[in-house]
Each structure stands twice: as structure tokens, then as C-alpha cells.
Amino acid sequence: MATEPVLEFDKISKTYQDPFPRRSIDAVHQVSFRVQPGEIFGLVGPNRAGKTTLIKILLTLCQPTSGKAFRFGKPITDRSTLMRVGYMHENQAFPRYWTAHGLLQYYGALGFLDEAIVRDRVPQLLKQVGLADRAHEPIRRFSKGMVQRLALAQALLGNPDLLVLDEPAEGLDLQGRQLVHDAVRQQKQAGKTVLLVSHQPSDIEQLCDRVGVVVGGSLVHQGTVADLLKGKSGTPRSMETVLRGFYEQTRS
Ligand SMILES: Nc1ncnc2c1ncn2[C@@H]1O[C@H](COP(=O)(O)OP(=O)(O)OP(=O)(O)O)[C@@H](O)[C@H]1O
Numbered sequence: 010m011a012t013e014p015v016l017e018f019d020k021i022s023k024t025y026q027d028p029f030p031r032r033s034i035d036a037v038h039q040v041s042f043r044v045q046p047g048e049i050f051g052l053v054g055p056n057r058a059g060k061t062t063l064i065k066i067l068l069t070l071c072q073p074t075s076g077k078a079f080r081f082g083k084p085i086t087d088r089s090t091l092m093r094v095g096y097m098h099e100n101q102a103f104p105r106y107w108t109a110h111g112l113l114q115y116y117g118a119l120g121f122l123d124e125a126i127v128r129d130r131v132p133q134l135l136k137q138v139g140l141a142d143r144a145h146e147p148i149r150r151f152s153k154g155m156v157q158r159l160a161l162a163q164a165l166l167g168n169p170d171l172l173v174l175d176e177p178a179e180g181l182d183l184q185g186r187q188l189v190h191d192a193v194r195q196q197k198q199a200g201k202t203v204l205l206v207s208h209q210p211s212d213i214e215q216l217c218d219r220v221g222v223v224v225g226g227s228l229v230h231q232g233t234v235a236d237l238l239k240g241k242s243g244t245p246r247s248m249e250t251v252l253r254g255f256y257e258q259t260r261s
Pocket residue numbers: 025026027034035036054055056057058059060061062063
């Protein structure tokens with residue numbers, strides 16, 4: 010039986026119109042890829058490549074200028090499938106007067122999650138991300154890494170079928186990064202799907218099944234991590250070397 014992709018982008022382009030100064034910016038150009046259920050898919054590229062724009066389209070936060078996109082088989086404009094997505098932003102700005110515990114409960118209510126499930130899950134998640142001892146303090150007293158850990162807990166709260174992590178390592182210490190790795194692996198074990206945007210070659214190498222490389226708004230490569238690291242000659246290479254190659258090629 011054919012399985013439906015969790016995510017499908019078909020020739021997606023996005024041009025932003027800037028009023029001052031008046032100009033248009035081609036952020037994404039004719040990008041096509043699919044993410045299958047149970048897959049850990051990495052999206053990599055240099056600064057300004059168009060990764061965040063693709064994530065915004067995935068989350069229906071902005072509309073593509075052309076092309077078609079589907080989430081769980083439904084048009085990306087169908088917001089009902091957003092309930093199945095958990096999203097961790099690279100620079101999460103939570104209301105600073107909430108406590109970590111209160112915030113997760115609030116997000117649970119916003120996501121129409123079952124109250125009893127949220128009651129059980131919130132302390133579990135706070136423990137998982139190492140915030141159990143600070144659960145009842147206002148977020149304004151949190152360090153950057155603590156906010157990132159809370160962002161991970163928030164993304165996992167709804168037990169999502171698709172977990173989208175945008176630069177999850179940002180501001181995290183080694184233990185924090187390990188938490189992210191563990192969460193990704195747990196999702197995979199549960200048969201769920203992860204889209205990981207990262208500037209960390211080692212994270213892509215260690216976690217992802219397949220990777221899409223975006224440079225200058227175009228998808229210049231997609232394939233398995235194993236094939237990428239093997240190269241055409243069969244000589245093993247590091248992910249950092251591979252990515253540098255893609256980024257340099259397009260600069261010249
Ligand atoms: N709201 C916007 N209005 C105008 N231009 C934008 C807007 N958002 C992004 N852009 C432009 O689109 C291009 C791609 O930006 P995007 O944020 O998607 O890149 P990115 O790959 O996520 O970069 P980074 O790794 O630096 O976060 C950039 O040239 C950026 O200036």
C-alpha cells in the first residue's frame with residue numbers, strides 16, 4: 010500500500026515584496042521535495058538560503074507565490090492538519106510573566122488537548138527537558154538555554170506526528186543538545202516524522218535519514234545522508250566537508 014507523504018512541496022516559489030525600498034526578493038525558487046512518514050529529514054543551507062521561508066509555508070504562516078504544497082495529504086491552506094504538527098522556533102519569545110508549567114498548560118488549552126492528558130504530560134515534559142525544579146518560576150528569570158528547553162517541551166506537548174525543529178541547538182549546552190537528539194530519536198522510534206533545520210553538520214549527520222540542501226532559494230541537492238557521506242568516489246567524507254562544497258560552489 011502506498012503511503013501518503015507527511016509533507017509535499019511541488020515547485021514552490023516565494024517572492025517577497027518590499028515596500029521600502031521598493032523591490033522584490035526571490036526567497037525560494039521552484040522547490041520540490043517530499044517527506045515520508047517516519048523519516049527524519051534535514052533541511053540545510055547557508056544564511057538567507059530560504060529555509061525559514063519554507064518552514065513558514067509549511068506552517069501556513071505565509072503563502073507561496075506559486076506551486077503546490079500538501080501537509081498530511083491536504084492542501085497546506087487546510088489548517089486542520091496543523092494540530093498534528095509540533096514546532097520549535099530557533100528564538101522562541103514566550104510571554105515572560107508565565108511560569109513554564111502555566112505556559113505549557115495554556116498551550117495545551119490553545120491546542121484543544123485533553124485536559125487530563127495535559128495535566129499528566131506537562132510535569133513529564135518539564136522533567137524530560139530538565140526544568141522540573143524551575144517549573145513554577147516566571148520565564149523572565151530563565152536563561153536562553155532554559156527558554157530553548159521549554160520550547161522543546163512545548164513542541165512535544167501535543168505528541169505531534171510531525172515535529173519541526175528550526176535550529177534547535179541554538180543556545181543549548183551539550184546536555185541540552187543531547188535532549189534534542191533523544192527527542193528526535195524517540196519520535197523516530199514511535200514511527201513519527203521530523204523536519205530538522207540546522208546549521209550543525211554533526212546534528213544532520215547523526216540524526217537525519219535524508220537531507221535537502223537549499224542554496225540561494227533553490228534546492229540544489231536531496232538524497233540520503235549515507236549517500237552524501239559516501240560521495241561518488243566511495244571515499245567517506247564528513248558532513249561539514251560536503252556542505253562546504255555545496256555552499257562554495259554556489260558562491261563562485
Ligand atoms: N518578510 C520578509 N520580507 C522580505 N524579505 C524577506 C522576508 N523574510 C525573508 N526575506 C528574505 O528572504 C531570503 C531568505 O530568507 P530566509 O529567512 O528564508 O532564509 P534562511 O535560510 O532561513 O536564513 P538564516 O539561515 O539566515 O536564518 C532572505 O534574502 C531574506 O532577506
